[in-house]
Amino acid sequence: MALIQIILIAFSLFALSRVVLRFRGGQIRGMEFIFWSTLFSIAIIGIALPGELSRLAGLLGIGRGVDLITYASIAILFYLVFRLYVFLEDIRHEITEVVRMIALQKKK
Amino acid sequence: MKILIIVPAYNEEKTLPAVIKDLESHGYKNIVVIDDGSTDKSSRIAKQTKVPVLTHVLNRGLGAALGTGFEYAQKVNADIVVTFDSDGQHKAEDIKKLIAPLITGKADVVIGSRMLNYQKMPKDRLIFNFLANVATALTFGVWSTDSQSGLRVFNRKAVNSIHLKTDRMEVSSEFFKEIKRNKLNFAEVPIDPVYDEYSRKKGQEGKGNWNSVNVGIKMLLRVFR
Numbered sequence: 001m002a003l004i005q006i007i008l009i010a011f012s013l014f015a016l017s018r019v020v021l022r023f024r025g026g027q028i029r030g031m032e033f034i035f036w037s038t039l040f041s042i043a044i045i046g047i048a049l050p051g052e053l054s055r056l057a058g059l060l061g062i063g064r065g066v067d068l069i070t071y072a073s074i075a076i077l078f079y080l081v082f083r084l085y086v087f088l089e090d091i092r093h094e095i096t097e098v099v100r101m102i103a104l105q106k107k108k
Numbered sequence: 109m110k111i112l113i114i115v116p117a118y119n120e121e122k123t124l125p126a127v128i129k130d131l132e133s134h135g136y137k138n139i140v141v142i143d144d145g146s147t148d149k150s151s152r153i154a155k156q157t158k159v160p161v162l163t164h165v166l167n168r169g170l171g172a173a174l175g176t177g178f179e180y181a182q183k184v185n186a187d188i189v190v191t192f193d194s195d196g197q198h199k200a201e202d203i204k205k206l207i208a209p210l211i212t213g214k215a216d217v218v219i220g221s222r223m224l225n226y227q228k229m230p231k232d233r234l235i236f237n238f239l240a241n242v243a244t245a246l247t248f249g250v251w252s253t254d255s256q257s258g259l260r261v262f263n264r265k266a267v268n269s270i271h272l273k274t275d276r277m278e279v280s281s282e283f284f285k286e287i288k289r290n291k292l293n294f295a296e297v298p299i300d301p302v303y304d305e306y307s308r309k310k311g312q313e314g315k316g317n318w319n320s321v322n323v324g325i326k327m328l329l330r331v332f333r
Contacts, residue, residue: 093275095166104162
């Protein structure tokens with residue numbers, strides 16, 4: 001096993017442990033737990049078995065396993081950024097609601 | 109008939125007193141200033157005029173200020189609601205013209221269009237306003253000759269049915285989304301804008317025309333989110 005595989009697996013295991021801890025601590029909900037733990041588990045399998053990953057890539061018409069990871073990561077990252085954007089907009093709106101409530105109450 | 113004038117203000121200490129005086133001299137007694145977290149003396153100056161002031165503890169933007177004004181309007185049972193910029197761009201004498209189609213029942217929402225007298229508008233603003241109108245028409249399906257105008261009047265039906273979600277400048281276009289969604293009757297009346305250096309700078313938050321581009325992008329993001 002190459003050094004980079006060991007480092008990446010170690011990091012993924014660390015990330016996976018955080019996901020479990022956050023779930024136990026109640027900071028993330030069931031669906032989020034499933035999403036993140038699946039993501040890191042797939043990462044670990046992909047890193048440990050590069051040959052299988054390359055075969056999967058071949059099935060999808062992509063040359064190398066690494067390319068498959070790159071494409072998938074970019075797609076997932078974009079989606080997460082989008083979700084974050086929506087989330088921030090919602091928070092902004094909630095702040096406005098609070099500010100509005102204070103303004104209207106003070107008037108009385 | 110209770111006519112409520114909503115004056116959203118963010119750091120407008122220079123123009124606010126004259127704007128309120130202009131409104132009062134035209135007989136409008138129900139005025140409310142929404143101080144959107146001003147860092148200057150806007151709030152104190154507004155309170156000195158004895159007009160009710162609703163203060164946002166944080167700056168939330170034009171859309172948020174108008175939203176607060178709308179909620180206040182419902183609370184005080186206003187029959188007609190007018191939004192009126194605090195930068196001195198509008199003239200109180202124009203309000204009467206805008207209200208006329210509401211009283212005759214021809215419209216639920218009337219917008220004071222600066223474009224119907226477009227010769228008075230600076231050229232760069234003309235272009236940006238045109239682009240904003242096209243963007244508004246494409247995204248919300250309502251064509252307005254001046255989608256970004258700050259002078260608008262609404263009847264009670266419109267006030268009760270319009271729900272604003274955007275907090276900043278995009279709100280001008282959001283009104284059209286709500287007009288369409290609630291199938292409100294919409295009309296335009298020409299108004300005479302006062303375009304001086306001051307109101308131009310204020311309207312774009314001191315960022316020049318780039319702010320218009322910024323608002324346009326946010327609007328599209330908002331719609332397609």
